[in-house]
Amino acid sequence: MERHAFALKINEGCFTAFRQTVGEIWEDLTGLLDELEIRNFSLWNIEELVFGYYETEKALPVLSDAQKKRYAVLTGKAETAAQWISPPEAQMRLMYHDFGIVRENKELIRHRVFATRLKGDYQEEYKRRHDALVDARGGKVNPGPDSNFSIWNAERYIFGYDEIDVTMEQAETEASRQATIDWEVKMLEIMEWYTDDVDWISGAHHKHIQCIGHHR
Secondary structure (H helix, E strand, C coil), X not given: CEEEEEEEEECCCCHHXXXXXXXXXXXXXXXXXXXXXXXEEEEEEECCEEEEEEEECCXXXXXXXXXXXXXXXXXXXXXXXXXXXXXXXXXXXXXXXXXXXXXXXXXXXEEXXXXXXXXXXXXXXXXXXXXXXXHHHCCCCCCCCECCEEEEEECCEEEEEEEEEHHHCCCCCHHHHHHHHHHHHHXXXXXXXXXXXXXXXHCCCCCCCEEEEEEC
């Protein structure tokens, strides 16, 4: 399975128009997704940002001429209210992964999707810190509860997508909480949050990210 991500920024004052456009093109869009065997497609909104995630069996699908025309029409409608940060046909940079055992049945999955912004050109430092986490696992597969966790980068934006098996979640311990705080405080040296993951550390208010579309 291959994982892919994309992102847009909604033009100022165009939030309602963008949401309406998503509704207008949804049936045609999902029909094209099915033809291309794209699955687990979702759209997430936080303030002016939209993050998209989807999966394919192998590489990015090759579109026929007819499909390219349909795709151009669909994306053209979206572009009247938003601008691409990273388009679907390009591969957004994968900064971190912990794929574990992926659950095909999503009924008992809780999503954690987040967005942050780097304070400067810290892309390589962000990647270095997360590569160390991957190396520390030593190639071992995570049995859960995180089963499909990836972090992506476009420009100075960071987007995270995580599928959590709720049947495997455990109560937080004081040690695990402190470890999370230590990691987050260190990461706040180079980034700032869009979503509300960090409220319990800083007390700052951030809007919660919302799912505005999902197609299995």
